[in-house]
Structures are given as structure tokens and as C-alpha cells.
Amino acid sequence: MARIEVRGLRVDLGGRTILHDADLSVAAGELVYLLGRNGAGKSTLLRSVCGMVTPSAGTVTLDGTPVRRLGSPARRLGMHLGIEPVHPGHTARRHLRWIAAAAGIDRARVDEVLERTGVGAYGQQRIGDYSLGMRQRLGIAAALLPDAGALVFDEPLNGLDVEGIVWLRELLTGLTAQGRAVLVASHLLSEVARSADRVALVDDHRIAAALSVAEFTGDHPDLETAYLAALTEPVTA
Numbered sequence: 442m443a444r445i446e447v448r449g450l451r452v453d454l455g456g457r458t459i460l461h462d463a464d465l466s467v468a469a470g471e472l473v474y475l476l477g478r479n480g481a482g483k484s485t486l487l488r489s490v491c492g493m494v495t496p497s498a499g500t501v502t503l504d505g506t507p508v509r510r511l512g513s514p515a516r517r518l519g520m521h522l523g524i525e526p527v528h529p530g531h532t533a534r535r536h537l538r539w540i541a542a543a544a545g546i547d548r549a550r551v552d553e554v555l556e557r558t559g560v561g562a563y564g565q566q567r568i569g570d571y572s573l574g575m576r577q578r579l580g581i582a583a584a585l586l587p588d589a590g591a592l593v594f595d596e597p598l599n600g601l602d603v604e605g606i607v608w609l610r611e612l613l614t615g616l617t618a619q620g621r622a623v624l625v626a627s628h629l630l631s632e633v634a635r636s637a638d639r640v641a642l643v644d645d646h647r648i649a650a651a652l653s654v655a656e657f658t659g660d661h662p663d664l665e666t667a668y669l670a671a672l673t674e675p676v677t678a
């Protein structure tokens with residue numbers, strides 16, 4: 442349904458180079474997890490994919506079109522980039538209706554994603570009073586609103602309870618089974634190992650490796666050991 446391509450991406454922020462020469466592709470039907478230390482640049486890469494960061498060099502395309510030239514990026518890409526509500530006094534339904542209206546998305550989608558994410562059960566509660574896991578589900582609901590061919594999630598697992606983690610795994614693998622390209626940043630390697638088609642390591646300001654979990658793990662006993670080793674020595678498939 443969609444393909445995300447990042448080529449030669451360079452991002453400078455606050456006078457520092459955050460990313461350079463970063464290459465990554467996420468094919469239709471692929472679930473790719475971004476790994477890397479705190480501050481490595483995962484969120485910056487995701488924000489670049491969503492056209493929210495202006496690169497100093499390189500290109501980010503969705504099905505060949507530069508994301509910053511997409512007429513309606515909020516309808517072409519599902520985005521969950523953070524969990525801080527803009528209007529903490531809103532209910533989930535009002536929050537999602539507000540996003541749908543801003544993006545030109547059919548209001549009927551709001552009830553569909555409320556139902557699909559379980560957020561509808563939170564009723565009239567103000568989102569400013571939500572728990573961490575409830576805010577995550579609301580962010581995930583917002584990403585599902587446009588029914589897009591490509592979706593991006595920044596640390597969506599944080600704060601989810603065990604049922605929520607299983608639910609999200611099934612949701613993400615279901616989205617890719619429908620042919621969508623899905624890119625997720627996470628530190629939860631046990632979960633990544635269960636469901637990723639590929640992992641991409643952000644290190645030293647670039648994509649240091651982009652491999653299947655089996656290739657990345659190599660001769661190491663598990664993904665975590667391989668990840669820690671990869672931070673000190675280059676990974677080769």
C-alpha cells in the first residue's frame with residue numbers, strides 16, 4: 442500500500458548534526474523497529490519521515506513523493522509521535538474529532554478507532570487525567586484515524602499493560618498483513634524480537650544496520666545481547 446524511503450538524510454538541530462547519511466526503507470507489508478540509545482536520533486528520524494523536521498540534506502519519500510510535498514500528509518501517514526495532549530480538558534472523542542477535522546478525515550472514523558483501540562471505554566474522562574497507558578492508546582487511535590498506507594509510532598509500548606502489549610502486537614502485525622508499511626521506535630527488545638520483520642539501529646548519527654531480527658542477532662543468544670554488542674562493534678549480516 443505504501444513505501445517509506447529515507448535516502449542520505451541529514452538533520453541538524455540547535456547547531457548539532459543529529460543524523461547524517463541515514464538510509465532506510467520500509468516496504469509495503471513490513472514492520473520495521475528503530476533501535477538505539479536515548480538521544481540517538483530515533484524520534485528525529487520519525488519526525489523527518491512525517492515531514493515535521495526540515496532535513497539539511499537527503500530525501501524522505503512516501504511512494505516516491507517527497508513527504509514535505511504531500512498535499513495532505515496527515516491523511517497519507519498515520520502518526521503517533523508523542524502522548525502529550527494538546528487540550529487536556531478534551532475527552533478522547535473530542536480530541537480525535539479535532540484531529541480528524543484538521544486533517545479532513547471523515548468524522549465517522551473517530552468512532553471506529555475509539556472502538557478498535559478500546560479508548561471509547563474511557564467515556565467522558567478528560568484526557569489530561571489519563572494514565573500513561575490510556576494516553577498511549579489514544580495516540581495509537583489518532584495514528585489509525587487516516588486509515589493510511591504507512592504508519593509511524595514513537596515508543597507506543599511504553600506504559601501499556603500486558604494485555605495492551607499483546608493487543609498492540611496484534612494490531613501492528615495486522616496492519617502490515619494488510620500491506621501497510623509500519624515504522625516503530627522502541628527500547629523493548631523482547632517485544633521487537635517477537636514481531637519485527639527488520640530492525641534498524643540508529644547509532645553514530647546514522648542507520649548503522651538494517652537487518653532481519655535473525656540476521657541482526659547472528660550468533661548471539663538473543664536480540665538484546667546482539668544489540669549491546671552492536672553498540673561497540675559494527676554488525677554484519
Ligand SMILES: Nc1ncnc2c1ncn2[C@@H]1O[C@H](COP(=O)(O)OP(=O)(O)OP(=O)(O)O)[C@@H](O)[C@H]1O
Nearest residue numbers: 454455459477478479480481482483484485486643
Ligand atoms: N528541536 C531540537 N533542537 C535541538 N536539539 C534537538 C531537538 N530535538 C531533538 N534534539 C536532539 O537530538 C538528539 C536526538 O534526539 P531524539 O529525540 O531524536 O533521540 P531518540 O533516539 O528518540 O531518544 P530517546 O530514546 O531518548 O527517545 C538529542 O541529542 C536531542 O537533544
